[in-house]
Amino acid sequence: MFSLRMILVLAIGSLALSVAAEEPKLSVDSFRREALLRRFDADEDGTLNDRERAVLREAFGGVDVPLLPQRSDDYASIRLPKHVDAAEFAQGDNSTKQNVLTNEGAVLGRVLFYDTRLSRNNTVSCAACHEQRAGFSDPKQFSVGFEGGRTGRNSMGLANLRFTNLKGARPGFFWDERAATLEAQVLMPIQDRIEMGMELGELEAKLQKLPYYPPFFAAAFGSPDVTRDRIAKAVAQFLRSMVSLNAKFDRAADAAGGDYSAEFDKFTEQENLGKSLFIDGIGGVAEMGCAHCHIPPTFGMPKAFNNGLDLKSKDQGLGALGRSSNDPFTPSNDGKFKAPSLRNIALTAPYMHDGRFKTLEEVVEHYSRGVHRHENLGLAFGDQPGARATTGFQLTDEQKAALVAFMKTLTDETLISDPKFSDPFVRQTRSVSEGERSKKR
């Protein structure tokens, strides 16, 4: 005998079945290479040409979707070079128990990082101003936001955001350290009126409706709900996986048994001279070294400093936040900035918070004789001979070239070429999407 309840169950069951037959229930695996090729590679040549991409786009309701590798990428395990002490490094790790780095979370973070739908008019993604080939910075002095507006500062290279320096202090994010955590940082460009122009409630609703996000959120967080908290966590995980410790410097330091002051066999004479000036200090005085502020092995800064770009700063940096001076030697925070990790610095031109220097040679020239005696100038520049208006390390041409050569040993080819940090979206041809962006400006 059929009960009403059984009939209902049967009816609902067959309804669900017929829907499922039309459109397979989406999971993360639906966006893997083989699944997408099986459905859309009509000519079976192993890639999606423009026409096939157009069909794919239509099938997903007219939006670009991500294409993931067949085997999921590893983001969670971080391999440190030998010269980096793992225990000491773990202490500088700003990951939290509330947001543990998982592969699923980082994959979602990667998709979000490259998704133009995070901006109001679907034109700008995080990557628009943080390009992988440029060490995740922007080659432009000021970046262009979703409506064509310009940012007030130069974009920052993104590497080793997970690690602070090893001397205990933990700087905030941005040039002025205004974001205390990476999770807080992530939501700021999204809401910025120039950068992406979104409101978080709107963003949650918008992403929830895109075909790929519910399954990606479910894989990362256990349910398909899109929330601002989860968006922040996933992108922070992706950013934390961008560890950059695989450069010529690391290979040479490993070969030298991890002693940064030793001559590195794998370095040229010039690179060794630059290393000595940078790390051991000018004239061997550590307090007068670049590493006093840019600390190896990440070459990140422990806190914001003033490096004498101007006598009076136009942009007050940390000073504009109204906190008391971050050290006992200077009266205020005016004109103090936190530089990002100098890893990949050869790729992240132009330099400084306002992008005023086009080359590393110009940067070194500044440190040699262009340092203004700002009232909050860092101690490293303090005791230079002669009370002139500008000061600096008074470097010879040989020393300047050596410093530049040394900074070039910090370029990490793996970070800038690793597909797991690249754009996952199946894009329409470049000309089409670029045309769209300029039209909407």
Ligand code: HEC
């Ligand atoms: C329109 C350009 C633009 C977009 C879009 C953009 N950024 Fe940025 N980003 C910048 C600029 C400019 C700065 C420096 C701003 C400042 O310090 O005031 C910056 C700084 C940062 C920093 C700080 C790095 C450090 O060392 O402290 C992080 C992290 C970052 N961005 C991540 C992101 C993420 C994640 C997104 C997407 C959600 C994003 N950005 C979108 C331009 C952009």
Ligand code: HEC
């Ligand atoms: C007193 C601390 C201090 C010392 C010493 C110092 N710097 Fe800096 N450095 C900074 C600060 C602060 C910034 C960011 C300034 C700004 O943008 O306003 C910076 C920025 C930079 C940048 C640009 C970073 C970017 O992403 O645009 C480079 C390159 C650099 N420094 C190299 C050096 C070299 C080489 C030396 C040694 C000759 C050195 N620094 C010594 C504090 C210091």
